[in-house]
Amino acid sequence: MGVIHELPVELSNQIAAGEVIERPASVVKELVENSIDAKATQVLITVQQSGMKSIEVNDNGKGIAADDVEVAFLPHTTSKISNGRDLFNVKTLGFRGEALASIASISKLTVLTSTDGKSAVKAKFSGSELVKKETFARSIGTTMLVEDIFFNTPARLKYVKSLHTELNRIVDIVDRLAMGHPEISFRLIHEGKDLVWTSGNNNLQQTIAGIYGRTIASHMFQFQNSDPDYEIQGFFSKPDTTRSNRSYISLILNGRYIKNFQLTNAVVRGYGSKLMVARYPIAVIDIKMDPSLVDINVHPTKQEVRLSNEGHIGDLISDGIKKRLSQQNLIPDAVKNL
Numbered sequence: 001m002g003v004i005h006e007l008p009v010e011l012s013n014q015i016a017a018g019e020v021i022e023r024p025a026s027v028v029k030e031l032v033e034n035s036i037d038a039k040a041t042q043v044l045i046t047v048q049q050s051g052m053k054s055i056e057v058n059d060n061g062k063g064i065a066a067d068d069v070e071v072a073f074l075p076h077t078t079s080k081i082s083n084g085r086d087l088f089n090v091k092t093l094g095f096r097g098e099a100l101a102s103i104a105s106i107s108k109l110t111v112l113t114s115t116d117g118k119s120a121v122k123a124k125f126s127g128s129e130l131v132k133k134e135t136f137a138r139s140i141g142t143t144m145l146v147e148d149i150f151f152n153t154p155a156r157l158k159y160v161k162s163l164h165t166e167l168n169r170i171v172d173i174v175d176r177l178a179m180g181h182p183e184i185s186f187r188l189i190h191e192g193k194d195l196v197w198t199s200g201n202n203n204l205q206q207t208i209a210g211i212y213g214r215t216i217a218s219h220m221f222q223f224q225n226s227d228p229d230y231e232i233q234g235f236f237s238k239p240d241t242t243r244s245n246r247s248y249i250s251l252i253l254n255g256r257y258i259k260n261f262q263l264t265n266a267v268v269r270g271y272g273s274k275l276m277v278a279r280y281p282i283a284v285i286d287i288k289m290d291p292s293l294v295d296i297n298v299h300p301t302k303q304e305v306r307l308s309n310e311g312h313i314g315d316l317i318s319d320g321i322k323k324r325l326s327q328q329n330l331i332p333d334a335v336k337n338l
């Protein structure tokens, strides 16, 4: 008799979770990305014990239909893409259909969702298993409550760093998601304390102010450099306002926070010799381009992105910054707006 057999769904979900859900911040990222894809205008994230005890993401997006609630938690189920062509033209942050199944497999998850503001569904899962489903009431939108993350995967618990580090990672991911979506109001509360708040008034500089503070944001320069294929704009700090690492350079591509070494270096290059050695600016660079020219299907967490024309985009960024810095009038932009 053969020895090869299919794994139980719960186990294969847990294995998949290992790739996408490394820590509490990964849960926050996946849930908030779902809220953004659901066209929410307000996203409230409430966490306890750096997310180890609970993570709640509440949005006013379009909600999940009652019939779809259980389907949404199955592996590889998504409403975002349907065919191979869609895969090379992804306009949403999610598309793999893995996150909810993965998160449910390693936590106790409760979803409360409504598509019409009249009837709502509340469903509870424990380690992938649906334990309760009932009708409820709430306004249009979705609340996902994730408790006791990694309760059934003790090995993974060991990789979680100190609560302090985990909280910093959550703040960091909410910051970047917020900077990618100035049109959405984000609020992060940890044990009753407000850590992040952005107004959602679609002003990137004010969003930056909500994250790095008004002083920094109001002393940044604005630039734009576009061509028919790429629309690039952003804010960057004065050469004397720097940090000791590159992590204050945020790249947003079509609303998605990405990591890309070449483009990060392009920002630094734009300053030429104006930066001190081993000092890096604060910058938020917003890149808009045809989604079919981006291959985001590189890594499960989708942060590392391959671009077909990296060198050219890098040049647009560094030239744009260089040009703005060379202008005589070195008065930071739009101070009046803050």
Ligand code: ADP
Pocket: 030, 034, 035, 038, 059, 061, 062, 063, 064, 072, 073, 077, 078, 079, 080, 093, 094, 095, 096, 097, 098, 099, 100, 101, 141, 142
């Ligand atoms: P993906 O985001 O890759 O599609 P997920 O597992 O994260 O996969 O979510 C599965 C599906 O559940 C989504 O495609 C979407 O239809 C639905 N969904 C998840 N979260 C929300 C939400 N906050 N609001 C509305 N629909 C949601």
Ligand code: MG
Pocket: 030, 033, 034, 093, 094, 095, 097, 099, 100
């Ligand atoms: Mg998703």
